[in-house]
Amino acid sequence: MTASTGSKSMLTTLRRIGALAAPYFNSEEKWRARGLLAAIVALNLGVVYMLVLNNQWYARFYDALQNKDQAVFWREIVYFCWIAAGFIAIAILKFYLTQLLQLRWRAWMTRSYLQRWMADRTFYRLELARYGQQDGRSPDNPDQRIQEDMQLFTDYTMTLSMGLLNAVVTLVSFIGILWGLSGVANFTILGHSFSVPGSMVWIALLYCAAGTVITHYIGRPLIGLNYQQQRYEADFRHHLVRVREYSEAIALDRGEQVEHGQLELRFGSVLKNYLQLIKKQKNLVAFTASFGQASVIFAFIVQAPRFFSGAIQLGQLMQVNSAFGRVQDSLSWFVDNYDRVAVWRATADRLSSFEAAMRANAGAASALERTPADNARGLRADGFGVTLPDGARLIEGAALAVQPGDTVMLQGPSGSGKSTLFRAFAGIWPFAKGRVSMPDNTMFIPQRPYVPDGRLRDALAYPQPASQFSDAQLVQALNDALLPDLAGRLDDRDAWSQKLSGGEQQRLAIARVLLRKPAWLFADEATSALDADSEATLYKRLTAMVHAAGGAMVSIAHRASVGDHHQRRWTLVPQPEGSGVRYRVEAT
Missing domain, CATH: 3.40.50.300 (P-loop containing nucleotide triphosphate hydrolases)
Incomplete structure (x- = not known):
């Protein structure tokens, strides 16, 4: 898959997600939904503000340690307690409002889909379409899409979108701090001298860009595998329900072995696909874990010459490392959340196809x-x-x-x-x-x-x-x-x-x-x-x-x-x- 194809596919996915999300925020509950969303966004901005205050605290606290200034040390400990208390309060309120919005959103979507699925006998027409030649109108396991996929969609849409917002705001907030703390890097190539201001910013950009590209190429098979995993799990669960419903007929026919074989076959598909998923996730985890661990000491290694030369003190070194960590975390959002994005994308694709199928079958007049x-x-x-x-x-x-x-x-x-x-x-x-x-x-x-x-x-x-x-x-x-x-x-x-x-x-x-x-x-x-x-x-x-x-x-x-x-x-x-x-x- 080329970069152009990948970007088009991602834009298509984002359009699908937007089409799935928009009806709720334009529904009869729109003002409550938008109010909750605005409050959550404000609380996310509050979290970033607390992180900025914490970064500034690093410089003062570690300088006090280096200078053995006991009065400043205790003053900064008290100041940190206030920051921590504010952070905890914001985190608790953000969690509650996020969960409340997810719950209300899921309830609205479920009722909306149930109403359309049951209206005009669409549920019956969809089952008929599965056995005809209408591939575009035959989604599998609508029960799973209404029950499980909607829960995943609302959960991942909120957590990932707010996580991305956090990453963007954090990047904007800390990139200026990191630029000012980085100083000017001087180096010589082939006899030519160069001076690069804000060197740690450029290093963070290159570091995370490389990580993002590698993560995408390692993790892109996860999208299709997650889509198939949800389908295989639903097929397995569906057959279990059929065995329960037809238990007497199966028992009278002594069909236990046949049904056991069918269940084993479907469960085998679950396990086979899940094994492939584990292997791909293993490769992704191996890279992201290595990428994350390397970032812990990366800033120290780059700034070590300045520290040992006396150009910066311990407090500034720790502040640089903290700011670099925040910028790197923001730029690495895609790397850290790739597997969750894959599940989110697969879920959105399943709901979009279900939505299209209901629309098509509801409009298919006899x-x-x-x-x-x-x-x-x-x-x-x-x-x-x-x-x-x-x-x-x-x-x-x-x-x-x-x-x-x-x-x-x-x-x-x-x-x-x-x-x-x-x-x-x-x-x-x-x-x-x-x-x-x-x-x-x-x-x-x-x-x-x-x-x-x-x-x-x-x-x-x-x-x-x-x-x-x-x-x-x-x-x-x-x-x-x-x-x-x-x-x-x-x-x-x-x-x-x-x-x-x-x-x-x-x-x-x-x-x-x-x-x-x-x-x-x-x-x-x-x-x-x-x-x-x-x-x-x-x-x-x-x-x-x-x-x-x-x-x-x-x-x-x-x-x-x-x-x-x-x-x-x-x-x-x-x-x-x-x-x-x-x-x-x-x-x-």
Whole structure:
């Protein structure tokens, strides 16, 4: 990577960081945020001022030691205590305000990202994009980006930016002091004499410039390695969560060895990348540690001839060394913080890509024209087409209609896209086109319902607040859904997705329907885990419910017995290869 490429890359990173940081400082909290930031900046300036006072104290204190002046010695000890007390007070207040700003900033960013991630089903579209051909819209592990990356971003943005501010102000404050203390260096090259004023300043600049260049070339692989490390850690954590969620299925399939192997594989990637990270960090630490240790005696070595010749006293020598140390520390900020800058940059890149993905997916409007319809008109779909994320056309130009009082069964080969058709009707599938008129008061039952942990009443009323329903209504819904054993456990808290069987979870989803009483119902294999008698009973109740409300029901099912509860059929008929469309919808 050339210097030009590196500078462009750094400017790109800084623009990304600015774009990520600006919304908070222009938000509804902007005045509090800006006030806290201004206070932190002022306290950082106060820290530098204390360092300047401390540097001046060095000269007086060490001169008193050299001159064995006891009165001045004790006076300077008292003066140092005042400086130290001021420094401690400023440091404590700076720490508190910095942490408070980080906390408020992280809270605002997290809420903002959560709102946009959950809005307009962006979270669902991002997951779909991961399996399609939309590489720019498929960030991995959004949970990690919202939870961990935001904490790292706000932490590193504050600490590194304030550290850089400190370094710049310290450099400005001490470079004049060092210039005045350095004297004029005289030397001869090839018979020509030269005089260089402020020699220690030029030496510090050359020393730190060389260190910065070497640090960059040693540490630049850390940026990519830190980015990958965060991804591998998130992948490993994600699979651990999946094993916990699907623990029963894995145990029944005796899949422990397979899952153990998958976990070992992901953890192996974590370790392999981390080992590379350690090796690169070792090289960086070796150089920065050597660079830092050399700087401790560097000023003494350069100024030793002046001290031993009597040109300067011990106090001035110590003041030169202190000023050189401050200037060198300021100029070495990049050297000392390179590994943290690498993590900061990787985190900013991950958040920027996540931000871009949410923006792109939120703006990716479906070609499907959706219009509301009243119950009397029913559902109509004209020129209806569904495409898979990879671009394959599943259904093209279908014309479908459901009238009030209808019961329609959708059939087709397994994997033919029946559930995808329902997703398009529901408005969550972005790869659809045509025109759909959908009645209000509609409800969908997925084959695998979501059952949140917590109180049973909340799981039953989901996504509505349980307070909207009386206990009598909740109990009646459970009884009607053939779950009488749960009727007395409304306030029990549990991991219901783990404790309830597949059939019980499906009946709980049907209980939600019976509780809310929609007019139009779309059921996707909603009774696949139930016995025939239970299935028949529940279908009769669901059919009676939608007909009483003046609506209709459409079901996906493979069982022939389900057909007994439906008057009409939609069948997905496979089309010949080369036709460009996989299935045609045949309505009977």
